[in-house]
Amino acid sequence: MKRATLAIAIAAAGLALPAAAQRKPEHVIHYRQAAMTMIGWNFGVLAAMVKGKTPWGAQEFALRADRIAGLAPQVLEGFAKGSDKGATTDAKPGIWTHFDDFTAKDKNLVEQTRALAEIAKGGDAAAMKEQFKKTAEACKDCHEKYKAD
Amino acid sequence: MKRATLAIAIAAAGLALPAAAQRKPEHVIHYRQAAMTMIGWNFGVLAAMVKGKTPWGAQEFALRADRIAGLAPQVLEGFAKGSDKGATTDAKPGIWTHFDDFTAKDKNLVEQTRALAEIAKGGDAAAMKEQFKKTAEACKDCHEKYKAD
Numbered sequence: 193m194k195r196a197t198l199a200i201a202i203a204a205a206g207l208a209l210p211a212a213a214q215r216k217p218e219h220v221i222h223y224r225q226a227a228m229t230m231i232g233w234n235f236g237v238l239a240a241m242v243k244g245k246t247p248w249g250a251q252e253f254a255l256r257a258d259r260i261a262g263l264a265p266q267v268l269e270g271f272a273k274g275s276d277k278g279a280t281t282d283a284k285p286g287i288w289t290h291f292d293d294f295t296a297k298d299k300n301l302v303e304q305t306r307a308l309a310e311i312a313k314g315g316d317a318a319a320m321k322e323q324f325k326k327t328a329e330a331c332k333d334c335h336e337k338y339k340a341d
Numbered sequence: 342m343k344r345a346t347l348a349i350a351i352a353a354a355g356l357a358l359p360a361a362a363q364r365k366p367e368h369v370i371h372y373r374q375a376a377m378t379m380i381g382w383n384f385g386v387l388a389a390m391v392k393g394k395t396p397w398g399a400q401e402f403a404l405r406a407d408r409i410a411g412l413a414p415q416v417l418e419g420f421a422k423g424s425d426k427g428a429t430t431d432a433k434p435g436i437w438t439h440f441d442d443f444t445a446k447d448k449n450l451v452e453q454t455r456a457l458a459e460i461a462k463g464g465d466a467a468a469m470k471e472q473f474k475k476t477a478e479a480c481k482d483c484h485e486k487y488k489a490d
Contacts, residue, residue, distance in 0.1 A: 214395075219382075226378035230415065233372045246363075262411040266379065 217278025224270025224283070227263060234259045235331075242324050253320055254312040260327075261309035264302045268295065282340040297334040304330040366427025373419025373432070376412060383408045384480075391473050402469055403461040409476075410458035413451045417444065431489040446483040453479040 215223075234256040240246040241253060275281075276288050287294045304327040311323045364372075383405040389395040390402055424430075425437050436443045453476040460472045 223378060223382045226375035226382075229371060229375035230379060233368075233375075259411075259415060262408075266408060 215272070217275045220270060220272050220275035221279040221281050221283075224267065224275070225281075227267050227270050231260055231263050231267070234263070235328075238324055239328075242321050248317065250312070250315045250317065250320070254309070254315070257305070257309040257312040257320075261305040264305040267301070268298050271298075284338050284340055287338045294334070294338060297330070297337075301327075301330045301334065364421070366424045369419060369421050369424035370428040370430050370432075373416065373424070374430075376416050376419050380409055380412050380416070383412070384477075387473055388477075391470050397466060399461070399464045399466065399469070403458070403464070406454070406458040406461040406469075410454040413454040416450070417447050420447075433487050433489055436487050443483070443487060446479070446487075450476075450479045450483065 237246075237256045238253060238260075241248050271283065271287055271294070273288060273291075276283065276285050304323070308320075308323045308327045311319050314320075386395075386405045387402060387409075390397050420432065420436055420443070422437060422440075425432065425434050453472070457469075457472045457476045460468050463469075
């Protein structure tokens with residue numbers, strides 16, 4: 193079973209979130225910040241290439257896109273209910289009062305990153321840049337509403 | 342191309358580490374701590390099941406093992422040369438003076454986690470627990486030598 197498919201199956205079975213929910217809020221917050229750091233680290237490599245700040249490398253792009261696609265489905269359990277407080281966090285309380293909307297945005301992120309990884313396998317630079325943009329928009333769409341400046 | 346195979350190909354091409362080496366040391370340190378946090382988060386779920394603290398769940402175990410196997414190859418670039426200082430870190434300086442030994446231990450971690458994910462797909466609880474132990478030993482083997490208490 194593919195990584196993403198398995199993750200969806202587990203999420204559908206309601207297993208992942210309860211496991212996280214048993215953690216202390218500060219641990220959940222620390223975990224979600226780690227997930228964001230890892231996504232940002234890899235996304236930064238793509239952004240530098242897309243913006244021409246570093247040389248274009250299709251293989252490097254594909255590796256980073258694959259890692260981001262693997263990390264994205266790991267984000268949601270970092271927002272388990274009860275983790276709105278407990279440590280310094282940029283996550284706005286609206287996440288938990290509008291959790292359906294938040295999870296829809298999270299789902300979009302997962303889908304866009306999966307598409308990015310798939311497209312990157314093909315090595316078509318124009319298509320990769322186009323999907324990079326859609327992925328960046330998925331990040332921005334959620335951050336604008338739910339992340340403190 | 343499979344995730345791990347691609348990662349190895351990139352590492353062999355020397356692409357991943359130079360990309361990381363361009364970052365500021367404090368960012369590299371922050372990144373490696375994030376990778377360790379994410380691995381620890383997932384490994385904790387496995388440990389709780391293996392120790393009988395939470396109910397055994399083969400599907401949950403397989404998901405976590407798969408995530409760990411995806412994260413493990415992302416650790417090494419968090420130890421890029423020059424990242425021995427720059428922020429609070431538990432990483433001992435010996436990592437960079439014995440980098441071949443360190444990378445051999447990292448390689449063992451990657452292999453043990455990959456085996457864990459593969460075995461977990463089979464759902465044989467005894468085999469999963471046995472490989473969990475080997476994976477934990479790979480962590481310990483490196484931490485004992487290269488991680489400050």
